[in-house]
Amino acid sequence: MPIDASVLILNGPNLNMLGVREPAVYGSQTLDELEAACQERAEALGLVIDFRQSNSEGELVGWVQQARTANDGIIVNAGAYSHTSIALLDALTLAELPVIEVHLSNIFRRESFRHHSYVSTVAKGVICGLGAHGYLLALDAMASILDQV
Ligand code: CA2
Numbered sequence: 001m002p003i004d005a006s007v008l009i010l011n012g013p014n015l016n017m018l019g020v021r022e023p024a025v026y027g028s029q030t031l032d033e034l035e036a037a038c039q040e041r042a043e044a045l046g047l048v049i050d051f052r053q054s055n056s057e058g059e060l061v062g063w064v065q066q067a068r069t070a071n072d073g074i075i076v077n078a079g080a081y082s083h084t085s086i087a088l089l090d091a092l093t094l095a096e097l098p099v100i101e102v103h104l105s106n107i108f109r110r111e112s113f114r115h116h117s118y119v120s121t122v123a124k125g126v127i128c129g130l131g132a133h134g135y136l137l138a139l140d141a142m143a144s145i146l147d148q149v
Helices: 031-045 057-070 079-083 086-095 133-147
Strands: 006-011 048-053 073-077 099-103 125-128
Touching (some): 006 031, 006 057, 031 133, 057 086, 073 086, 073 133, 099 133, 125 133
Parallel strands (some): 006 048, 006 073
């Protein structure tokens, strides 16, 4: 693994509402609490994280473009853009970095429009349905992927 390997953790639209509404679907943790848990796991793994959230597709695309040179891997919960955004898929493809996709909920137990994700087509792996724990598992997986680089 590169020394101080850096992982961008991207969160898409409405994930800033975590812990505020729909705890039965998305859990009761806030996004700040999720970031703190990721920070703790990253430190234990020897990773540096850059944890971000945006409601704007263009901003997410811009951050992925920057990641190409600034980060070693990307963990992404693109929220609803997972199911709609070819722009984000293109940016993730151009980044040429290992990508792990995370969803808090099990998108396959939900409405059919959530069953397809453009992000999945470029992701090395997908974790869904395990709530906030999925982010920690994604960090574990990213550490072992970067170890092999
Ligand atoms: O399960 C996930 O992590 C999702 O990416 C969450 C997205 C949804 O559009 C995807 O299909 C699956 C929605 C995020 C909305 O987050 C909220 C959090 C609290 C209250 C309301 C919405």
